Amino acid sequence: MECFDRAEFWSREEIERAQLVRLRNVVGQAMRSPFYAKRLKEAGIAPETLKSLDDVRRIPCTTKDDLRSQYPDGLNTLPQCEMVRMHASSGTTGSPTVIHYTQNDLNLWADLMARCMHMVGVRREDVFQNITGYGLFTGGLGLHYGAERLGCLTIPAGPGNTTRQLKIMRDFRTTVAHIIPSYALYFGAALRDSGEDAKNLALRIALIGAEPHTEETRKRIEELLDVKAYNSYGLSEMNGPGVAFECVQQAGMHVWEDAFIAEIVDPDTLEPVAEGEVGELVMTTLCRQGMPILRYRTKDLTRFIPGECACGRHHRRIDRILGRADDMLIIKGVNIYPMQVEQILMSFPEVGENYQIVLERENYLDQIRVKVEIKEEHFVEDMRVLRDLQKRITNKLRDEVLITPRVDLVQNNGLPKAEGKAQRVVDSRES
Amino acid sequence: MECFDRAEFWSREEIERAQLVRLRNVVGQAMRSPFYAKRLKEAGIAPETLKSLDDVRRIPCTTKDDLRSQYPDGLNTLPQCEMVRMHASSGTTGSPTVIHYTQNDLNLWADLMARCMHMVGVRREDVFQNITGYGLFTGGLGLHYGAERLGCLTIPAGPGNTTRQLKIMRDFRTTVAHIIPSYALYFGAALRDSGEDAKNLALRIALIGAEPHTEETRKRIEELLDVKAYNSYGLSEMNGPGVAFECVQQAGMHVWEDAFIAEIVDPDTLEPVAEGEVGELVMTTLCRQGMPILRYRTKDLTRFIPGECACGRHHRRIDRILGRADDMLIIKGVNIYPMQVEQILMSFPEVGENYQIVLERENYLDQIRVKVEIKEEHFVEDMRVLRDLQKRITNKLRDEVLITPRVDLVQNNGLPKAEGKAQRVVDSRES
Known part of the structure; x- marks a missing residue:
């Protein structure tokens, strides 16, 4: 041979x-x-x-x-x-x-x-x-x-x-x-x-x-x-x-x-x-x-x-x-640890305690969506302020994990509360 | 030496x-x-x-x-x-x-x-x-x-x-x-x-x-x-x-x-x-x-x-x-010919006759903005339709010229009319 x-x-x-x-x-x-x-x-x-x-x-x-x-x-x-x-x-x-x-x-x-x-x-x-x-x-x-x-x-x-x-x-x-x-x-x-x-x-x-x-x-x-x-x-x-x-x-x-x-x-x-x-x-x-x-x-x-x-x-x-x-995730060939995402999120004073990383598949391509709770005093009515915050979080996450996540800002207590260990990562790619 | x-x-x-x-x-x-x-x-x-x-x-x-x-x-x-x-x-x-x-x-x-x-x-x-x-x-x-x-x-x-x-x-x-x-x-x-x-x-x-x-x-x-x-x-x-x-x-x-x-x-x-x-x-x-x-x-x-x-x-x-x-432009190290932009724009049936390529500098970084007239019948009130069109034009331009331009949709006759040769490229980087 x-x-x-x-x-x-x-x-x-x-x-x-x-x-x-x-x-x-x-x-x-x-x-x-x-x-x-x-x-x-x-x-x-x-x-x-x-x-x-x-x-x-x-x-x-x-x-x-x-x-x-x-x-x-x-x-x-x-x-x-x-x-x-x-x-x-x-x-x-x-x-x-x-x-x-x-x-x-x-x-x-x-x-x-x-x-x-x-x-x-x-x-x-x-x-x-x-x-x-x-x-x-x-x-x-x-x-x-x-x-x-x-x-x-x-x-x-x-x-x-x-x-x-x-x-x-x-x-x-x-x-x-x-x-x-x-x-x-x-x-x-x-x-x-x-x-x-x-x-x-x-x-x-x-x-x-x-x-x-x-x-x-x-x-x-x-x-x-x-x-x-x-x-x-x-x-x-x-x-x-x-x-x-x-x-x-x-x-x-x-x-x-x-x-x-x-x-x-x-x-x-x-x-x-x-x-x-x-x-x-x-x-x-x-x-x-x-x-x-x-x-x-x-x-x-x-x-x-x-x-x-x-x-x-x-x-x-x-x-x-x-x-x-x-708990390492591999999205679009890039290795991502949930801890990286958490460190970035927690660096924003506007961000509350709870967040969730959702893995999605759209048109065959894997995507990452980050849902994050915003503290009550920062969840203001002025959409421009929130949109600016969303953009800043997105950019900083992208700089860290090298792919651009979708970021959803959620009202305080808007995400499901965990009874025991928080489920930080939700994989909805196969559903 | x-x-x-x-x-x-x-x-x-x-x-x-x-x-x-x-x-x-x-x-x-x-x-x-x-x-x-x-x-x-x-x-x-x-x-x-x-x-x-x-x-x-x-x-x-x-x-x-x-x-x-x-x-x-x-x-x-x-x-x-x-x-x-x-x-x-x-x-x-x-x-x-x-x-x-x-x-x-x-x-x-x-x-x-x-x-x-x-x-x-x-x-x-x-x-x-x-x-x-x-x-x-x-x-x-x-x-x-x-x-x-x-x-x-x-x-x-x-x-x-x-x-x-x-x-x-x-x-x-x-x-x-x-x-x-x-x-x-x-x-x-x-x-x-x-x-x-x-x-x-x-x-x-x-x-x-x-x-x-x-x-x-x-x-x-x-x-x-x-x-x-x-x-x-x-x-x-x-x-x-x-x-x-x-x-x-x-x-x-x-x-x-x-x-x-x-x-x-x-x-x-x-x-x-x-x-x-x-x-x-x-x-x-x-x-x-x-x-x-x-x-x-x-x-x-x-x-x-x-x-x-x-x-x-x-x-x-x-x-x-x-x-x-x-007329070649060099933006972010990428070579771009206005004709490439024109060909893409004209491939959209919604696009009218007039367009302009504006070179801008923001925070030291060169940007390209494309202003394009939309035919009257397509310039509808539903923002979602226009935003979708804007996104499709942006993506197709990005695929062609390899950098992402900003795309402004303009009403028919909204751009300055040229008397003689149209000024397709406006360089506003130094102003």
């Missing part, structure tokens, strides 16, 4: 042999950072103490809060002048999560991404339309560099503007698109409504990720766009996209185990779950130089799919993401 | 010797495209007929309309599988201008861009915050690859979100920013209003371009941000940024004449203007492989600055852009 690089088809023995060597190596590298120097010393971990791959479980887990506490560069193992790229999560009130990359790290990331794309049949002859945001979000530049590595004609189309996307797709005979699932549905419906037959497009592959989605969504995208759609998994803490990717079997996503160690654990006990059981995905970078991360708790719930894949690759497969072990 | 590459300090003789060799070469390459094969044959041009650099004037000029007429790929000299990148101007109603790049073209572009940045003191140790849009606009990825070539820590911050930009700038001690001039003014004012002293920032260099601006604007940016600000000139037809750039003398922009031939001509006669006179800049790519462009009429008005630069470089300098030889 044609392969992008040799590690793609390593046997289990080759994978695991490399994993142990690389694990010792990356632990040694990680100890150069202030954070891991202390953390690993306290746990009695040094490279030579790792005798087998099972010893990875002796390493303490790293959490998002650890990353935040080390902001801006406490996990870096090399001086800043060795770093050539930075990506970051959204957020200005708390500390965002920041990832630093050396040139080697970028090269490896591009190689892994190219391997993913090559695996599903993307080749140098393809025209690749990258329909996602660039910038600090890793999805855009991640796929961009992967496509460049393959030598595709890369069109950095960016997000939105359906008319223009469709014109580009037609006129340049795009064969491969990277697109988030909710926008793919919207785009497909717009195509259908325009009366154009998707079969007339040259598009044959959609790479979809950055948002959890169901098998039904994938099928619908495949029908609407007349393509094969492949699920992509990644997170900025592990570079970005290029962590796990479906092969043409479409039966789970192969985790590139030459570059990462993946574990699935019980989120409460942190013990490994039984083969095939659902748990929290915990990931270790095996090759990252500038900012290694050991046993990162992704909070993503999934399972290993038992057995060998028909494609012949021996990198284990994870199932599509089945949920979250925390 | 420290230099990025040898050609940066070539003597006039070295530059001109290389130019003639490269001109012959690029003419030969251009002839592989359907467009230039015909055009050059008709003009009796072949590489061997070019005896001296003055012979460049025998080559017919290429216009934006030529590029549009050759949409999508009539200027390509190589099969599509050799192309690895595409950039395009805005626009969906007419044909956008499209540029294709081979990997060599991208490498050369990154080298030129890195040379520009290096010239003003950007080094590997710098932290570079790229505060411009990525995607099809060449400004974002252009500077991004230049900074990567230099090995800077590149932060792909993208446009907007002042709070976040400022947080990144503080927390990562950004030393160099790429920022469009109008946003630099806005950002600087926001910084001042926040009570923070710009001297406390690590920022020392602002690279400003993509919008014509005055010396006063530069000085103001330098004061507000406590930086040196350097003017950058480029256009996607000549790769993007990296065509001409100020050195630390800040006395005009050196055109990289090892990579381009620059002429300044009378826009009516196309004859060269006298030394130091203002005329239209005409540019030829000397090294581009995938899509060479010969004698491109940029429509930008400028002049060669006479004499040698104190920096010791012999690449001639052009003055800051002094105007346009056509």
Whole structure:
């Protein structure tokens, strides 16, 4: 079988042999950072103490809060002048999560991404339309560099503007698109409504990720766009996209185990779950130089799919993401924590105690609506005053979470009162 | 003097010797495209007929309309599988201008861009915050690859979100920013209003371009941000940024004449203007492989600055852009032709005959307002109907010109009637 690089088809023995060597190596590298120097010393971990791959479980887990506490560069193992790229999560009130990359790290990331794309049949002859945001979000530049590595004609189309996307797709005979699932549905419906037959497009592959989605969504995208759609998994803490990717079997996503160690654990006990059981995905970078991360708790719930894949690759497969072990929301590919919304709302003196975040779906696109109670003395009759407040809240939320929510100002006590734990998030997307 | 590459300090003789060799070469390459094969044959041009650099004037000029007429790929000299990148101007109603790049073209572009940045003191140790849009606009990825070539820590911050930009700038001690001039003014004012002293920032260099601006604007940016600000000139037809750039003398922009031939001509006669006179800049790519462009009429008005630069470089300098030889507008770094706006407006049956494009400046940021007359039978009393129409016009204009205009619906005959030629564009930014 044609392969992008040799590690793609390593046997289990080759994978695991490399994993142990690389694990010792990356632990040694990680100890150069202030954070891991202390953390690993306290746990009695040094490279030579790792005798087998099972010893990875002796390493303490790293959490998002650890990353935040080390902001801006406490996990870096090399001086800043060795770093050539930075990506970051959204957020200005708390500390965002920041990832630093050396040139080697970028090269490896591009190689892994190219391997993913090559695996599903993307080749140098393809025209690749990258329909996602660039910038600090890793999805855009991640796929961009992967496509460049393959030598595709890369069109950095960016997000939105359906008319223009469709014109580009037609006129340049795009064969491969990277697109988030909710926008793919919207785009497909717009195509259908325009009366154009998707079969007339040259598009044959959609790479979809950055948002959890169901098998039904994938099928619908495949029908609407007349393509094969492949699920992509990644997170900025592990570079970005290029962590796990479906092969043409479409039966789970192969985790590139030459570059990462993946574990699935019980989120409460942190013990490994039984083969095939659902748990929290915990990931270790095996090759990252500038900012290694050991046993990162992704909070993503999934399972290993038992057995060998028909494609012949021996990198284990994870199932599509089945949920979250925390309250993080993913809207339009952007990660949002309810706490971010709360911090912004509470910074307005006009805002009362109660608020609600409602997830909605309109015309296939996910939206976020924030209903917020306004204190009695500020809920005035002059609509201009309220409209101004609404605008200020909207803008500040948008600056924080990077998408524009709809904001409803509600009279004091206008929202349902919680008896016990307040239900801050209401998901009305499926209703 | 420290230099990025040898050609940066070539003597006039070295530059001109290389130019003639490269001109012959690029003419030969251009002839592989359907467009230039015909055009050059008709003009009796072949590489061997070019005896001296003055012979460049025998080559017919290429216009934006030529590029549009050759949409999508009539200027390509190589099969599509050799192309690895595409950039395009805005626009969906007419044909956008499209540029294709081979990997060599991208490498050369990154080298030129890195040379520009290096010239003003950007080094590997710098932290570079790229505060411009990525995607099809060449400004974002252009500077991004230049900074990567230099090995800077590149932060792909993208446009907007002042709070976040400022947080990144503080927390990562950004030393160099790429920022469009109008946003630099806005950002600087926001910084001042926040009570923070710009001297406390690590920022020392602002690279400003993509919008014509005055010396006063530069000085103001330098004061507000406590930086040196350097003017950058480029256009996607000549790769993007990296065509001409100020050195630390800040006395005009050196055109990289090892990579381009620059002429300044009378826009009516196309004859060269006298030394130091203002005329239209005409540019030829000397090294581009995938899509060479010969004698491109940029429509930008400028002049060669006479004499040698104190920096010791012999690449001639052009003055800051002094105007346009056509009606193109540049708002927020985006190129807009009034005709694009007209085409969209006229596609609405409700729209009458008269409209006006008003350029405004609010809080240092340029805005575009479109006033449009609505036919009497559609100017109904139901505000919801009008608001819906306003929204549809706004969205369609935004999809076309890529920035969101303000749209005022005006009663029939509500706009001033023109006696002769209608004044479609009103620039009220300075008033």
